[in-house]
Amino acid sequence: MQPKQDHLNVELGERRYPIVIEEGSLGSMDLSPWVAGEQVLIVSNETVAPLYLEQARASFPGSRVDEVILPDGERYKTWETLNRIFDVLIDKQHTRRTTLVALGGGVIGDITGFAAATWQRGVDFIQIPTTLLAQVDASVGGKTGINHPQGKNMIGAFHQPRIVVADPLTLGSLPPTEMAAGMAEVIKYGLIRDEHFLSWLEEHMDHLMAMQPEPLKEAIRRSCECKAAIVAEDEREAGVRALLNLGHTFGHAIETHTGYSDWLHGEAVAAGMMMATDLSERLGYLNYNDSVRVRQLLIRARLPVNPPEGMSPVHFRALMQVDKKNVSGRVRLVLLRALGDAFVTEDFDPEAFEATLNHFCHPLD
The missing domain is CATH 1.20.1090.10 (Dehydroquinate synthase-like - alpha domain)
Structure with a gap:
């Protein structure tokens, strides 16, 4: 095995973004440098939000932070659920300089990333994965999307996050x-x-x-x-x-x-x-x-x-x-x-x- 490294980079030519793997990073790390403007929308679900939403909000000092809480589960990765994100963005008057934040597992990351890819033709987003599957796979690489009843991830876009923050301490709450x-x-x-x-x-x-x-x-x-x-x-x-x-x-x-x-x-x-x-x-x-x-x-x-x-x-x-x-x-x-x-x-x-x-x-x- 190679020497341990807590901060990795995804290198994409002239673009790059960091992956931070660090215990206690959720809530203690200031993510303001990765926020495009003054608006932030945290997208989470009914399982994760009660555990980690307040910690996530603390990562964005100086920003106006709104939230949308979605139902939990792969079966909710649909157009209808996606529109709930757009509804909040419209109601709270978010602009094309807003930053979306995915707080949760792979489903939240996929649907939040797709919302970011399509809201006003594309805005920034940040991944804060809280499941093992999301920390090792789904949060990295920019694949975003939703399901169709006849096929998994049939509708989506490539849209890379600005940063991925994986806090292994969140895995303690997983079944x-x-x-x-x-x-x-x-x-x-x-x-x-x-x-x-x-x-x-x-x-x-x-x-x-x-x-x-x-x-x-x-x-x-x-x-x-x-x-x-x-x-x-x-x-x-x-x-x-x-x-x-x-x-x-x-x-x-x-x-x-x-x-x-x-x-x-x-x-x-x-x-x-x-x-x-x-x-x-x-x-x-x-x-x-x-x-x-x-x-x-x-x-x-x-x-x-x-x-x-x-x-x-x-x-x-x-x-x-x-x-x-x-x-x-x-x-x-x-x-x-x-x-x-x-x-x-x-x-x-x-x-x-x-x-x-x-x-x-x-x-x-």
């Missing part, structure tokens, strides 16, 4: 299922790009799930380093950034099938990564022991390794066919050439793909 869901994205980084990190995760997974501060901070830092490097190389997913979608094509199908309510994003991605691993083995890239390593690590992280009961190959095929990453009507997948070495392809053996679906699912009666 175990949310911690596990975030760990799926941490494991993803080891699988796609860094086998040494994967081995480190195998060594420290029990410590991570026990919320030990130093291993947890190290996992956040290492994940953000990987994400920042990939985004710097490919901001708008024209190439290498697509590797970040390991397990996501299968996972998004699960989320859409369950109506964005029964499964957390990280849970769906975990099952999707297991399916991608199985397909990689069937295609001859991985061996049986590789698949066992992935399965055991996911189970130790208390993540599902199978899709929901009742989801059939027919469901997967139909939902994966409309995934936004597809090319010319062909399903595009991230697979593993080896553990720590991922690649993107739409050229895979359809029989192996069907075998994977049949292995994990039951056909419709």
